[in-house]
Amino acid sequence: MILELADIRIHPGQNTAFDEAIARGLRDVISHAKGCQGYKVNKGIESPERYVLQIFWETLENHTVDFRQSEAFTQWRGIVGPFFAAPPVVEHFDLVVKSL
Template identity: 75%
Template structure:
């Protein structure tokens, strides 16, 4: 399993609308992508304009080729992109250990 970690900074005062957009984008776009295995959304405490989105993919290519190379990526960005105060930072991680 691959973890996509996306770090977002959004415009001030847009939290509720951004959270709704993320939920809509996940349910209507990303959840239908090949290799999608789930997600978690975390909201910053010290910085309320910061969010960290974790998306779990079966393979790296499911995200980088299958999803990002598809029209669905354009749909996703149209839903969440207007809230970005800066381009998101996106990285991928491979699970090497976990607790029970």
Template identity: 70%
Template sequence: MILEFADIRIQPGQNAAFDEAIQRGVETVIAKSPGFRGYKVNRGIESPERYLLMIYWETLDNHMKDFREGPLFPQWRAIVGPFFAAPPVVEHFDLVARST
């Protein structure tokens, strides 16, 4: 399983609307993509305009090819993109260890 980690900064004062938009975008758009296995969103305490979006994919290709190069990506960006203060920083991670 692959973890996509997106560090998102939004425009000040948009938290309530973005909270709704990111959840709706993941659950109605990204969740339809092949290989999607779940997600988590965290909002910064010290920096409330900073969000960490973690999406679990079966494979890296599920994210990079199936989603990013497919028809769902523009739909996702139409929902969340207007809130962005800067382009998100996205990286991918392999699981090394976990608690039980």
């Protein structure tokens, strides 16, 4: 399993609208992507314009090729992109240890 970690910063005062948009984008677009095994989003307490998005992919290529090179990526960015104050910082991670 591959973890995609996206550090997202949105424009101030847009939290309510972004919360709805990211939930819709995850539900309507990301959840249907090849290899998507789940996701979660956390919002900063000290920095409420900062969000951490975690998407769990079966393989790295499911994100970097199958999703990023698809029309679904364009749909996703159309939903959430207008809220971005800067491009998200995205990194990928391999699972080392898991607690049940």
